[in-house]
Amino acid sequence: MADCDADPAVLSWARRYTRNPQRFEQEVRDALPKLTYVQQVAAEHDVAGEFVLLPWVESGFRPIPGRRDRPAGMWQIMPTTAAAMGLRVDRHYDGRLDVHASADAVMKLLSHYHDQFHDWRVADYAYNAGEFRTRKLVQQHGLPPATPVIPRWPVHDITREHLTKLLAMACVVREPDRFHVSLPTLTPSQHLVSVALPHSMPLARAADRAGMPLDQLKNLNAAFRNDVADTSIASYLMMPVSHAQQFRDALLNQAASASADRLPEASFATGIGATDATDASAAGAKPAQTVAGRARTHRVKSGESLWLLARHYSVSVGDLQHWNHLHGQSIKPGQVLKISASR
Known part of the structure; x- marks a missing residue:
């Protein structure tokens, strides 16, 4: 959705997340199995890569239990929203804490928001503030321009900050060296x-x-x-x-x-x-294989980064850089990358 320098608040939150590099790296390591699974589900629904990091903003990928009418799970879903999403919630089972069911339901919801608003930033506002309220904002103010990256709509600070945090975390994933952190790998x-x-x-x-x-x-x-x-x-x-x-x-x-x-x-x-x-x-999750002597390729989508692609194809960031003659971690939507070596 945006690069690290698109808004000072995004850069500020990225630095805030990584001010203790060792703790940040451990938190990412703990979240990585769920994060990688969510990435697979997001790809199935063609949802922007930044939303793979949504549970980081909501809960740090922790399965937070629900109480009465409070949100629950790593996605922090309200009970009424869970019912609308088709997630069962009762005294025996809470679908908001089901890793597979909740991820699939959230990605369907985000895809629906994007189909309606045609802007992933507005989809994030709808997730945080509600679809009805967001639709009303669009009716009153129209869709926001590309800049500023954080729309200047009359919304609560928490809604504006929600998008800022999401973009900040995506910024760190795209440019970890800039923030002096090393992102872990998953076998x-x-x-x-x-x-x-x-x-x-x-x-x-x-x-x-x-x-x-x-x-x-x-x-x-x-x-x-x-x-x-x-x-x-x-x-x-x-x-x-x-x-x-x-x-x-x-x-x-x-x-x-x-x-x-x-x-x-x-x-x-x-x-x-x-x-x-x-x-x-x-x-x-298996390493990418070559077909007929040629390297397999991947067309970069919005929100994807070398680190996320490395996790998805179970290769290293270094391999992707070597196979594609990249000197840094910057990639662009539409770019075609080799995800395996040629034979």
């Missing part, structure tokens, strides 16, 4: 996938079979409020690729050994694993 085994559940089970049992800490599994599946993964509500669990196969193997071994909670063989007719969509995501 293919750390990518998140959705693993199908054949039957309900306590999260503690699922964590044991996946060979991962219970707190980590709860963090990725915080929508289940009673610490039980109930397949009548959601028939999948989110976990890293490195633990997903162990979990599948444990379920298959359980079935083969005829344990007490064994399922009929018919339940395994189609296999236990990631859904089609998440299999595709997992495949996308």
Whole structure:
């Protein structure tokens, strides 16, 4: 949507985010599995890359629980908004904390806003201030010009600051060296996938079979409020690729050994694993491959950066710079980049 120098407030917030480089890098490292998953969902809906960072502005990618009529989840969705988005919220399950369901719902909403307003900045205002209020602003003032990058509309400071923070975080991602930070990388085994559940089970049992800490599994599946993964509500669990196969193997071994909670063989007719969509995501986490001796390419979209593309294709920023003869991290929408080496 804009570069780092488009508005002094954007640059100020970028420096504020990174004033403690080590802490900033650790926070990004902690958020990276969810951030990368959100990036995949955003690409499916053709949403501007900056919005991959929206949970950073809202919650730091933390699964904040909801209370009464308060917002919840890493997207900070209100209960009434959740209902309109088709996210279930009750005493057993809160879809606002479901990593996959909430990301998909938010990206659909943002795409809808952009289709209506044709400006990603206005889409962000609509997300923060509400669609009705934003539509009224457009009717009264028309769509904002390209500059200033932060529209001079009569909105609350928090709405203006919301867009400023989003652009600031995108600024840091585009130019990390400028702010003296090093952005972490995510290995293919750390990518998140959705693993199908054949039957309900306590999260503690699922964590044991996946060979991962219970707190980590709860963090990725915080929508289940009673610490039980109930397949009548959601028939999948989110976990890293490195633990997903162990979990599948444990379920298959359980079935083969005829344990007490064994399922009929018919339940395994189609296999236990990631859904089609998440299999595709997992495949996308593998290093890019060359086809017929030629390098694969990617056309840069608005809001994308070398770091985000490196995370998406599981290559390094250095590789992208080398393959494309880049001397810095600046890229432009429409630019065609090699995402693998030629043979």
